[in-house]
Amino acid sequence: MARAVSTRRTAVVTVVAWIVALLIFFPILYTIITSFKSEQEAIQGFNLIPSGTLESYYDVESQKDYFTPFLNSVFLSVGSTILALIVAVPAAWSMAFAPAKRTKDILMWMLSTKMMPAVAVLFPIYLLFRNLGLLDSRAALCVMLMLINLPIVVWMLYTYFREIPGEILEAARMDGATLWGEIIYVLTPMAVPGIASTMLLNIILAWNESFWTIQLTTTNAAPLTAFIASFSSPQGLFWAKLSAASTLAIAPILIMGWFSQKQLVRGLTFGAVK
Amino acid sequence: MGTIQLKKVNKSFGNTAVIPGIDLVINEGEFVVFVGPSGCGKSTLLRLIAGLEDTTSGTIEIDGRDMTSEAPAKRRLAMVFQSYALYPHMSVRKNIAFPLKMAKMPQEQIDKKVNEAARVLNLTNYLERRPGQLSGGQRQRVAIGRAIVREPSAFLFDEPLSNLDAALRGTMRLEISELHHQLGTTMIYVTHDQVEAMTMADKIVVLNAGRIEQVGSPMELYHTPNNVFVAGFIGSPRMNLVTGAEAQALNATTIGTRPEHIAISKTEGKWKGKAGVAEHLGADTFVHVHTEKVGTITVRAPGDFDIHFDDTVYLTPDATRLHRFDANGLAIR
Numbered sequence A: 001m002a003r004a005v006s007t008r009r010t011a012v013v014t015v016v017a018w019i020v021a022l023l024i025f026f027p028i029l030y031t032i033i034t035s036f037k038s039e040q041e042a043i044q045g046f047n048l049i050p051s052g053t054l055e056s057y058y059d060v061e062s063q064k065d066y067f068t069p070f071l072n073s074v075f076l077s078v079g080s081t082i083l084a085l086i087v088a089v090p091a092a093w094s095m096a097f098a099p100a101k102r103t104k105d106i107l108m109w110m111l112s113t114k115m116m117p118a119v120a121v122l123f124p125i126y127l128l129f130r131n132l133g134l135l136d137s138r139a140a141l142c143v144m145l146m147l148i149n150l151p152i153v154v155w156m157l158y159t160y161f162r163e164i165p166g167e168i169l170e171a172a173r174m175d176g177a178t179l180w181g182e183i184i185y186v187l188t189p190m191a192v193p194g195i196a197s198t199m200l201l202n203i204i205l206a207w208n209e210s211f212w213t214i215q216l217t218t219t220n221a222a223p224l225t226a227f228i229a230s231f232s233s234p235q236g237l238f239w240a241k242l243s244a245a246s247t248l249a250i251a252p253i254l255i256m257g258w259f260s261q262k263q264l265v266r267g268l269t270f271g272a273v274k
Numbered sequence B: 001m002g003t004i005q006l007k008k009v010n011k012s013f014g015n016t017a018v019i020p021g022i023d024l025v026i027n028e029g030e031f032v033v034f035v036g037p038s039g040c041g042k043s044t045l046l047r048l049i050a051g052l053e054d055t056t057s058g059t060i061e062i063d064g065r066d067m068t069s070e071a072p073a074k075r076r077l078a079m080v081f082q083s084y085a086l087y088p089h090m091s092v093r094k095n096i097a098f099p100l101k102m103a104k105m106p107q108e109q110i111d112k113k114v115n116e117a118a119r120v121l122n123l124t125n126y127l128e129r130r131p132g133q134l135s136g137g138q139r140q141r142v143a144i145g146r147a148i149v150r151e152p153s154a155f156l157f158d159e160p161l162s163n164l165d166a167a168l169r170g171t172m173r174l175e176i177s178e179l180h181h182q183l184g185t186t187m188i189y190v191t192h193d194q195v196e197a198m199t200m201a202d203k204i205v206v207l208n209a210g211r212i213e214q215v216g217s218p219m220e221l222y223h224t225p226n227n228v229f230v231a232g233f234i235g236s237p238r239m240n241l242v243t244g245a246e247a248q249a250l251n252a253t254t255i256g257t258r259p260e261h262i263a264i265s266k267t268e269g270k271w272k273g274k275a276g277v278a279e280h281l282g283a284d285t286f287v288h289v290h291t292e293k294v295g296t297i298t299v300r301a302p303g304d305f306d307i308h309f310d311d312t313v314y315l316t317p318d319a320t321r322l323h324r325f326d327a328n329g330l331a332i333r
Helices: A002-035 A039-043 A055-063 A067-097 A103-115 A118-131 A138-162 A166-174 A179-208 A211-215 A224-229 A239-259 A261-269 B042-050 B092-102 B107-120 B136-148 B166-183 B194-200 B218-223 B228-233
Strands: B004-013 B016-026 B031-035 B057-062 B077-080 B154-158 B186-191 B203-208 B211-216 B240-243 B254-257 B262-265 B271-280 B284-291 B296-302 B312-317 B323-325
Touching (some): A002 A239, A039 A239, A055 A239, A067 A103, A067 A179, A067 A224, A067 A239, A118 A138, A118 A211, A138 A179, A138 A211, A166 A179, A166 B077, A179 A239, A179 A261, A211 A224, A224 A239, B004 B042, B042 B077, B042 B154, B042 B186, B092 B107, B092 B136, B107 B136, B166 B194, B186 B194, B194 B218, B203 B218, B203 B228, B211 B218, B211 B228, B228 B254, B228 B323, B240 B296, B262 B296, B271 B296, B284 B312
Parallel strands (some): B031 B186, B031 B203, B077 B154, B154 B186
Antiparallel strands (some): B004 B016, B004 B057, B240 B254, B254 B323, B262 B312, B271 B284, B271 B312, B284 B296
16 A cells, blocks of 8 residues: 555656656757747747758858857866866865865855856956956956856865765875875875866856856857857847757757766765765 | 883873873783773874874884884874775775785785785675675774784774674674784774773773873773772763762762662662662663662662562662772772
8 A cells, every 4th residue: 555655656756857847948948949940930939849940050050150159168168167176176175174264264255256246247357358458368268267166166176075084094194105195096086076076067157157258258259158149139039040059059068968967966966965 | 013102192282181191001912992981082092192193292102112203104003993984986805905005015915915804804705895885894894904904013993883783893892802812913992882891901091081090901990990980980880979978987978889789679778769760681680779868879680670660679788899989089998
């Protein structure tokens, strides 16, 4: 009896979960569907079955170059992630293994900067970029993206490193490991999964960042976010083309996310359960 | 090999002296247990010996050599931690081999030693598993295996059994004691559990607030505790400590009598009282008696002693086994 109830319960929960997931995913799904419609079909109203034309994709590709913003997106997300790790690994490391009196305060302060609306600092940052001649520069944008994601990266790594028990390091020391032996054989293998999930998450965050990437670029450094935005033009909205551009922009990160979802989920819930 | 001598060892964190100054000799091959309530400094003392903490002053000699400021690995000591501290990303084999690999021993020799340790500890079938796939007891054995292969001059155990369930704790207690007899190596064992201390030790060091209260064999501490603290700490259930008129009549501030040294009767005796909770353990029954004169007294009665809540009973302590303590809590002999 109990088994029957629990099976039914599981079934209900599964159906509800699917419905919720579909609702959340629907905008993306509809974007993908619309991208396979002609412009006429697209404005006709709600319709889940597209004619399957690739017209919008041809148009998008012929009107604008996809490859340059794609490369820019790769450069910006990977580059800013590497930069962030270079800064955040030592920072999180020292905060986790040699905390001082104010470590917690510093962490909170770092996180608090994420609570500020980005637009609040648009002016000063835009002026800085303009006066230093950094507008539309990939390197400068890379640094900018690194800075805005840094608090999250430091926090994630900090939580990871905190999970490495101090006794294991002491055991290694007792076992005769030198400082390098400790780092190579014990610390690094234990920290790598954490660093990997942080890296993946940061790549996604940087890939999707659209506020600064649109404000601070024009053509040379413009990534895919700016590429999508350029299709909502003053001549009117072209739904199918906009959808095709969006699909092209999210496809790479969606595929990467799909393959690394196990790492990502582990990264996001690490330390929360146990 | 395996003599450890502490001379005026002091450890302070800021202005707080955790260990104000300890002198202690641990002889070769001895099984020494540091026991005391939590926060008494027993773990800190062990970590000082291991070299995981620096002494504030004083010296630590191992086999006659001053090792006070030597790195942990140079002291030829092996430690088993409370959390086992196994390397989670390595197989059991690699965990046990790790100290040998760090010592740059040839692979052939490493394999031989690891296999031998695994055989002794019944781990042969688990060598390729990760620590996460083992039970608590098996993990503890891996930790011990990692310590054995180094052939240290002394083993240090930091509350190694406190994460195990009661039944397993009993078994592991025996295994560690047997291992000590097999290897004959000095072992220093830290615990807050006086049962572990009594059952395993050649020599017990009772610590309280960073000071040594008494050093002696388990039976010495049981029969002749130096002070009220040791009297109350060693023995289970605890010794009954009585102050007031009854103690003054014997020219003492406090008198102590163990539950097993009190006769219980339903008809006559020295102290009259009412029975409280009775704990039936099978062979023994521990009765908590609320007396009129001396407060609540715990008594060990035979297992089949018929007693019910609120029964009137009489207690008579064995006068020859009374412990007397002065105003400073020191034993009067």
